[in-house]
Amino acid sequence: xxxxxxxxxxxxxxxxxxxxxxxxxxxxxxxxxxxxxxxxxxxxxxxxxxxxxxxxxxxxxxxxxxxxxxxxxxxxxxxxxxxxxxxxxxxxxxxxxxxxxxxxxxxxxxxxxxxxxxxxxxxxxxxxxxxxxxxxxxxxxxxxxxxxxxxxxxxxxxxxxxxxxxxxxxxxxxxxxxxxxxxxxxxxxxxxxxxxxxxxxxxxxxxxxxxxxxxxxxxxxxxxxxxxxxxxxxxxxxxxxxxxxxxxxxxxxxxxxxxxxxxxxxxxxxxxxxxxxxxx
Amino acid sequence: xxxxxxxxxxxxxxxxxxxxxxxxxxxxxxxxxxxxxxxxxxxxxxxxxxxxxxxxxxxxxxxxxxxxxxxxxxxxxxxxxxxxxxxxxxxxxxxxxxxxxxxxxxxxxxxxxxxxxxxxxxxxxxxxxxxxxxxxxxxxxxxxxxxxxxxxxxxxxxxxxxxxxxxxxxxxxxxxxxxxxxxxxxxxxxxxxxxxxxxxxxxxxxxxxxxxxxxxxxxxxxxxxxxxxxxxxxxxxxxxxxxxxxxxxxxxxxxxxxxxxxxxxxxxxxxxxxx
Amino acid sequence: xxxxxxxxxxxxxxxxxxxxxxxxxxxxxxxxxxxxxxxxxxxxxxxxxxxxxxxxxxxxxxxxxxxxxxxxxxxxxxxxxxxxxxxxxxxxxxxxxxxxxxxxxxxxxxxxxxxxxxxxxxxxxxxxxxxxxxxxxxxxxxxxxxxxxxxxxxxxxxxxxxxxxxxxxxxxxxxxxxxxxxxxxxxxxxxxxxxxxxxxxxxxxxxxxxxxxxxxxxxxxxxxxxxxxxxxxxxxxxxxxxxxxxxxxxxxxxxxxxxxxxxxxxxxxxxxxxxxxxxxxxxxxxxxxxxxxxxxxxxxxxxxxxxxxxxxxxxxxxxxxxxxxxxxxxxxxxxxxxxxxxxxxxxxxxxxxxxxxxxxxxxxxxxxxxxxxxxxxxxxxxxxxxxxxxxxxxxxxxxxxxxxxxxxxxxxxxxxxxx
Numbered sequence: 022x023x024x025x026x027x028x029x030x031x032x033x034x035x036x037x038x039x040x041x042x043x044x045x046x047x048x049x050x051x052x053x054x055x056x057x058x059x060x061x062x063x064x065x066x067x068x069x070x071x072x073x074x075x076x077x078x079x080x081x082x083x084x085x086x087x088x089x090x091x092x093x094x095x096x097x098x099x100x101x102x103x104x105x106x107x108x109x110x111x112x113x114x115x116x117x118x119x120x121x122x123x124x125x126x127x128x129x130x131x132x133x134x135x136x137x138x139x140x141x142x143x144x145x146x147x148x149x150x151x152x153x154x155x156x157x158x159x160x161x162x163x164x165x166x167x168x169x170x171x172x173x174x175x176x177x178x179x180x181x182x183x184x185x186x187x188x189x190x191x192x193x194x195x196x197x198x199x200x201x202x203x204x205x206x207x208x209x210x211x212x213x214x215x216x217x218x219x220x221x222x223x224x225x226x227x228x229x230x231x232x233x234x235x236x237x238x239x240x241x242x243x244x245x246x247x248x249x250x251x252x253x254x255x256x257x258x259x260x261x262x263x264x265x266x267x268x269x270x271x272x273x274x275x276x277x278x279x280x281x282x283x284x285x286x287x288x289x290x291x292x293x294x295x296x297x298x299x300x301x
Numbered sequence: 302x303x304x305x306x307x308x309x310x311x312x313x314x315x316x317x318x319x320x321x322x323x324x325x326x327x328x329x330x331x332x333x334x335x336x337x338x339x340x341x342x343x344x345x346x347x348x349x350x351x352x353x354x355x356x357x358x359x360x361x362x363x364x365x366x367x368x369x370x371x372x373x374x375x376x377x378x379x380x381x382x383x384x385x386x387x388x389x390x391x392x393x394x395x396x397x398x399x400x401x402x403x404x405x406x407x408x409x410x411x412x413x414x415x416x417x418x419x420x421x422x423x424x425x426x427x428x429x430x431x432x433x434x435x436x437x438x439x440x441x442x443x444x445x446x447x448x449x450x451x452x453x454x455x456x457x458x459x460x461x462x463x464x465x466x467x468x469x470x471x472x473x474x475x476x477x478x479x480x481x482x483x484x485x486x487x488x489x490x491x492x493x494x495x496x497x498x499x500x501x502x503x504x505x506x507x508x509x510x511x512x513x514x515x516x517x518x519x520x521x522x523x524x525x526x527x528x529x530x531x532x533x534x535x536x537x538x539x540x541x542x543x544x545x546x547x548x549x550x551x552x553x554x555x556x557x558x559x560x561x562x563x564x565x566x567x568x569x570x571x572x573x574x575x576x
Numbered sequence: 577x578x579x580x581x582x583x584x585x586x587x588x589x590x591x592x593x594x595x596x597x598x599x600x601x602x603x604x605x606x607x608x609x610x611x612x613x614x615x616x617x618x619x620x621x622x623x624x625x626x627x628x629x630x631x632x633x634x635x636x637x638x639x640x641x642x643x644x645x646x647x648x649x650x651x652x653x654x655x656x657x658x659x660x661x662x663x664x665x666x667x668x669x670x671x672x673x674x675x676x677x678x679x680x681x682x683x684x685x686x687x688x689x690x691x692x693x694x695x696x697x698x699x700x701x702x703x704x705x706x707x708x709x710x711x712x713x714x715x716x717x718x719x720x721x722x723x724x725x726x727x728x729x730x731x732x733x734x735x736x737x738x739x740x741x742x743x744x745x746x747x748x749x750x751x752x753x754x755x756x757x758x759x760x761x762x763x764x765x766x767x768x769x770x771x772x773x774x775x776x777x778x779x780x781x782x783x784x785x786x787x788x789x790x791x792x793x794x795x796x797x798x799x800x801x802x803x804x805x806x807x808x809x810x811x812x813x814x815x816x817x818x819x820x821x822x823x824x825x826x827x828x829x830x831x832x833x834x835x836x837x838x839x840x841x842x843x844x845x846x847x848x849x850x851x852x853x854x855x856x857x858x859x860x861x862x863x864x865x866x867x868x869x870x871x872x873x874x875x876x877x878x879x880x881x882x883x884x885x886x887x888x889x890x891x892x893x894x895x896x897x898x899x900x901x902x903x904x905x906x907x908x909x910x911x912x913x914x915x916x917x918x919x920x921x922x923x924x925x926x927x928x929x930x931x932x933x934x935x936x937x938x939x940x941x942x943x944x945x946x947x948x949x950x951x952x953x954x955x956x957x958x959x960x961x962x963x964x965x966x967x968x969x970x971x972x973x974x975x976x977x978x979x980x981x982x983x984x985x986x987x988x989x990x991x992x993x994x995x
Contacts, residue, residue, distance in 0.1 A: 038379040045371075046391050049451070055417050056406050068827065071415040089611050138307045140564035142512050144533055145557035146310030148317060148540050148550045153310070155653040172306035233399035235515040236533075240541065243650050244636040245609035251401035255519050256609070258405065259639040269409065272402045279397045287390065323652070323674075413816045414824075436761065436819020438972070524761075525818045525972070526965040542645045543957050 060269035067266055079266065086257075086271040093246055094253030094275075101163055101249060102231040105170040109227050110220055112171070113178030118208055120179070121186035122194075132183070138176030143169070144236055151240055165241040166249070170231055178223045185219040186212070225286060232279055250275050311557060318551035323544035336551035345527050346552075349535040352442050356449070356531070357510035363450040365502050368457035369495075373487050375458070376465045389462065392455030400452070404519030407448040411435045411520075435521050438528035445516050445529060453509075457502050464498035465491055504567035511559050532556050600891045601632045602898055605650065605657035606883075609637035616914045624901050631894050641762060651676050651886075658889040659898055662709065663881055664700035666789065667953035672703050678885040681707045683896050692905065696947060697880045697920035709884035710903040711920030713911075715842050716878030716941050717768050723858040725753050725835040734862045738805065741865040745812040754834035755812035759825030760971055763964040764952045765817075768838060769809075770967060771951030772877040773802035777869035786988075787949070789956035790995035794981065794988045798869060803970060803977030805867065810971065817971050830855050838864075840878065841937035845916025848931065861936060863944075876944035879953070880920055962987040 059067055060082055062075040119125075120132050150169060151160070159165045193215070197207045213220065235251045242248060248256060254275055257268045318336055322329035340346050371392065375385050395403065410417040411434035419431040434444040472490050481489070492499070514533030517523060523530040523538065530538075536556060540549025606617055614637060621633045636657065638646045643661070650656060651671060662668045662677075671677050684690040684707050690698065693711065701709040721734075726744075729751035735741040745755040760766050775783055778798035786792035814825060814834050829837045830851035847856060866873045883902060885895045901907060908919035918924060918938065927935055941947075952960050966980040 035379045038374055039384075042374065042380065042384075042388050046388065049391055049395060049455070052406060052410055052417060052451075056409065059409075064827075065831075068415060068831070071417070072420055090609070134308075136568075140561055140568065141307055141311060142508070142556060142560040144512055144514060144536070145314065145553040145560070146307070147537070148546055148553060149310035149313035150306065151649070152313075153305075155655070158654060160653050160655055169306055176307075229397065233401070235399075235401060235518070236537075239518075240537075240649070243638060243646050243655075245638055246636070251399050251515070254399075254401045254405060256639055256642065258408070258519075259641050265409070268405060272405050276398045276402050279399075280394065283390075283394070283397055323648070413819050414828075433816035433819030436816050438974075524763075524968065526968045541649055543961060544648055 056269050057273055060266055060273055062266055064264060064266050082266045082270040083274065085264070085267040086274060089267065090245065090248075090253055090257070091250075091271055091274060094248050094250045097163070097247060097253075098232060098249040101166050101170070102228055104163070104167050105174065105231050106224050106227045108167070108171045109174045109178050110223055113175050113223065114182050114213065114216070114220065115208075116175070117179045117182035118186055118212060121183050122191075132179075135176050135179050138173065139180065143173050147236065147240060150237075154241055160241060161243045161247065163247070166234075166237060169237050169241070170227075170234065174227050174230060177226070181223055182216065182219055185216060189215060221286065225282065228282070229279060314550045314553050314557065317547055318554050320547040322546045329547070332547065336548045339548060340551055340555070345530050345535055348527055349530045349532045352529060352531045353511050353513060355442065356446050356513055357507045359446050360449060360453070360506045360510055361503050364454045364457040364506050365499060367450075368454050368502070369461050369492075369499065371454070371458045372461040372465055373491055375462060376491070377483055377487075379483075389455075389459065393459050394455070395452045396456035398452070400515040401519050403448060403452050404516050407444070407451075408435065408520050411444050436525055438525050441521055441525060442529045445520055448520075449516060453506075457506065460502055461495055461498055464495040468494040501567055504563055508560050508563045508567070511556060511563070532559075599630055599632050600894050601634060602659060602889075602891060602894060603636065603655070603657040604633050604898070605636045605638070605647075605660040607638055607640055607643040607661045609639050613915050616911070620902065620907055620910070624898060627901075628894075628897060631891075631898065633898060656886045656888055658886055658891060658895045659883055659902070660886065661712075661881065662884050663950070663953040664709065664879060665949040665954040666787065666956055668701075668708065668884065669703050670956075672708055676887050677708050678887045678889065678892060678895075679706050679708060680710075680885065680896065680899075684710075689900060692922060693920045694922050694942075696944075700879050700947065700949065701882060701884075709882045710899060711880035711882040712903050713842060713882070713917040714878075714880045714920055714941060715840050716876045716937065716944070716947070717772065717838060717840055718861045718863055718876075718937065718940060719836050720829075720839050720843075720847075721836045721860055721862070722829070722832065722834075722855065723860055724854070725832065729753055729835070734860070735865050736862070738865050738867045742808060745809070748835045749812060754814045755836060756809065756814065757825040757829035757834040757837040758813040758817045759820035759822040760817040760968065761819060761821045763968050764950070765822045766806075766967045766971060767951035767960075767964065768840075768877060769806055770802060770963075771948060771954070772864050773805055773867065774799055774871075774951065775875055775877065775948040776864070776867045776871040776873060777802040777805070779870045780872050783871060787954050789959070789988075789991050792956075792959070792988050792992065794985045798871070799981050799984075800977045801869065803980055807970065807973075807977065810973065813971075818968055841934075841941070842917055844931075844933045844937060847933060848916075859933075861933070861940070863940060872945065874945035875948045876941060876946075877948045877950070878941070879947055879949045882920070956988075956991050958991055959984065959987045 055071075058074060059071055061078040061080070062082075063077075063079055066075060116135065120128060154160045154165045154169075159168065194207050194211055197211045198204075202210060231249075233251060234249070235255075238249045238252045239255075242252070245253075245256065254271055257271050319331060319333060320329040321332045321336070374380065375389060380388065409415070413419060413431070413433035413436065416434070418434060422428060422430050432440055435441050468491065472494070473486060476486050476490060511532060513531045514537065517529055517531055517534045518537070521529040523534045532552065532555070536549050536552040539545045539552060604621065606613075608614060608617065617637075618635060621635055625631060625633060644667075647660070647662070650660075656676070662671070668677065690707075694714075697711045697714050698707070701707055701711070725748065726732075729748045731744045731747050733740065733744070735744050748755040758765065778786075778796050782796050782798075786794050786796070814820070814828065817825075825834075826837060826839065826843065826846065827850070828834060830847070832852075832855065847859060851859075863876060883899055885892065885899060889895050903919055903921075905921045905924065908921045908924050911917050911919055912925065912930065912934070916934070918934065930938075952964070955963065963980075963984050966975060966983050969975040970977070970980055
């Protein structure tokens with residue numbers, strides 16, 4: 022309160038700033054609400070009046086969207102995501118731990134080789150990857166996505182976990198080793214449990230990546246039954262013709278899991294994002 | 302695995318870019334650098350390059366510049382503690398949504414007949430400005446760019462916010478004793494304090510701009526008449542829609558070169574920041 | 577000796593049962609992953625498998641626009657489907673040239689299978705005298721119109737000539753009615769107009785020559801004339817054609833938002849499925865008006881769609897059996913009943929078995945002297961790329977008919993040089 026008296030202009034500043042921030046909230050949130058409201062209308066109501074409230078909430082649009090393919094896109098995304106996350110963490114943590122804790126020949130070379138992967142844009146490799154996956158008979162399988170996702174997420178995982186492993190004291194592991202644990206047991210019993218926050222960050226980042234990845238999923242899988250959420254959703258635009266309300270419902274359904282995840286684990290999200298500093 | 306899936310393709314790209322080949326016929330024909338010459342003679346290449354650059358410039362100004370402003374406001378004393386968290390989470394949320402979902406959302410928002418944007422323009426008496434945002438070659442690319450600002454400004458803001466929180470408190474306290482205004486504190490302490498993060502954010506925004514694909518693919522497919530083509534869709538179209546796999550590879554080499562250079566800059570600064 | 581024979585017989589029986597029991601798997605790719613066609617085709621496959629226990633068919637589907645890209649990719653992989661959808665014409669011919677599609681001429685001719693089809697619907701699948709596929713769905717482009725809006729505007733005739741057509745448009749416009757619904761976000765929509773106008777404005781032999789990528793020069797003045805006629809229609813189109821999808825424009829047309837629309841006869845089922853009752857009771861059809869140009873005016877634009885067999889299939893006999901079933905009479909009758917399409921089989925229905933709209937449409941198709949292929953699938957991919965971009969610009973009025981054809985000729989020259 023003291024400060025207000027000292028500078029009378031401050032109250033105005035506070036009010037204006039808050040008003041401005043609330044305006045931004047509206048800009049961010051209103052489009053989503055608009056989509057949500059319209060997703061509850063019937064198609065003809067949408068065309069006649071896209072601004073009012075629905076005369077009767079049609080949750081059937083959600084059922085339509087779900088039954089017209091979204092359920093299988095969901096399953097595909099979950100399968101691909103779960104396997105990718107598992108292997109990214111398993112391989113990434115072993116790799117990072119090895120590099121952080123042990124000295125061996127060519128260590129730096131390997132480390133930079135892995136990190137170099139961060140520099141390469143997946144898009145630029147589309148044509149060769151496509152031909153390679155076809156050659157390996159993996160085209161149009163889950164593995165086409167899983168393998169490429171792991172390959173492109175590993176550098177990031179190693180990068181994050183490596184600096185984390187470096188930052189915690191070696192004494193813990195040493196004492197475990199004195200108690201008779203082998204290197205691998207030390208790793209699984211001591212190191213991984215302590216690293217839970219970073220593992221969570223990597224898992225979440227990989228989950229977001231898989232949930233949203235588009236171009237690989239578009240090119241490496243051909244059958245509509247195998248589509249993951251992003252490609253399946255884009256496909257809705259063609260397949261459902263003018264059944265727009267079902268598309269809108271699809272947008273909402275596809276967005277819910279990540280938002281829920283964020284609400285539950287927002288700390289790991291933010292740290293994962295900031296440590297990684299990589300977009301899309 | 303990284304070698305096979307990440308590095309090998311880059312090498313192969315160079316190799317393929319020297320051939321004329323189609324996806325469905327087994328033969329390929331060596332053409333040397335002809336694909337590259339074709340790129341430089343292709344009008345669509347220049348449109349794409351222009352669009353990517355436009356996207357990069359606007360994104361840096363809006364996401365990094367405006368994002369920084371928001372970050373400074375959120376760290377300042379004008380906003381209550383609880384509201385800070387609320388604002389941060391709300392602004393951040395769009396970046397979590399998949400680009401496909403956001404692209405489809407804005408596809409409807411920009412619809413000339415039932416879209417939200419034209420509706421609002423009508424409402425506030427600017428009905429004359431109504432247009433088919435994605436169907437008009439003058440507005441289409443800006444419409445797509447605007448969507449990305451909506452989606453990613455909050456993300457960059459959070460990155461900068463974390464960096465601001467790392468600035469030692471003593472610096473601010475010292476300034477307050479000297480009677481510095483909020484504005485002065487921002488200019489003299491906050492911005493220099495997060496300089497490295499600003500560079501990192503700028504670079505990832507630029508890289509993101511040159512990786513652009515999904516937004517365009519979902520919303521305009523490069524149309525109307527190629528006005529929203531970007532390098533990513535240009536490459537995809539050449540390689541997969543017009544069977545010119547070699548030509549596509551040559552474009553990919555160019556994308557690779559641009560993003561690689563930008564990434565090198567990023568790593569340099571990120572490392573400097575960490576040490 | 578007898579013992580030896582017995583063993584031999586037992587052995588042979590064993591082998592043959594083993595062979596019969598071994599199931600082959602066919603990969604079947606279509607382009608309708610929507611909630612109406614997909615289940616129908618799944619049922620067709622199920623019934624086929626019940627009749628042919630030695631064959632298992634794996635269905636895959638990609639929707640229309642992505643299909644055009646994906647099919648090229650898929651045919652390049654080792655995972656090429658055995659039986660797959662295609663649009664006859666240049667779209668298919670390039671695959672034939674690259675040796676990706678099986679020649680089925682012998683199978684068609686030797687068993688008399690060929691006689692099942694309406695020949696005009698089978699002919700499109702012929703390339704250099706050989707047959708490569710069979711029609712699954714016949715199609716043609718016609719104008720659908722709303723009788724109520726015609727009456728309201730005082731249009732008491734159905735336009736037969738270009739002049740009459742323009743008069744009708746003008747009258748509608750004066751009455752405050754949008755004359756023509758047009759959604760061109762995906763430029764195949766305009767390709768249907770230009771395809772028709774090209775065919776009617778250019779002498780038949782020149783036009784056919786130009787469709788061949790190895791010979792096409794596109795320098796006949798009729799092509800510019802066709803575009804000029806098209807520009808006469810621009811004032812009569814609904815707003816923002818390049819930003820509206822065809823299906824969206826159609827929804828608006830059904831709702832009474834405009835008076836006419838250039839549609840495919842395969843869209844007739846939508847009338848009965850989606851349109852309000854008022855429209856269902858007051859719509860009609862007419863063919864594209866006579867333009868008086870030097871082209872054959874008795875053509876109808878529209879081409880069948882169908883299925884072909886991969887040249888790499890390991891199971892040609894089984895694939896043929898499936899193709900025959902898929903495009904045959906029994907499936908054809910169910911196809912109409914369940915999804916509203918007609919296939920290329922002769923005398924599939926009597927008049928009283930189908931709805932009047934479909935019946936009229938079929939009569940139009942049967943009356944046409946020949947069918948003109950869709951412009952987009954009849955052109956070489958790179959010519960169409962240029963053509964489509966130029967046409968969208970033409971709709972917006974930022975280019976002229978002369979410039980459009982200049983660009984098309986440039987593209988055609990480049991393509992021709994490669995043959």
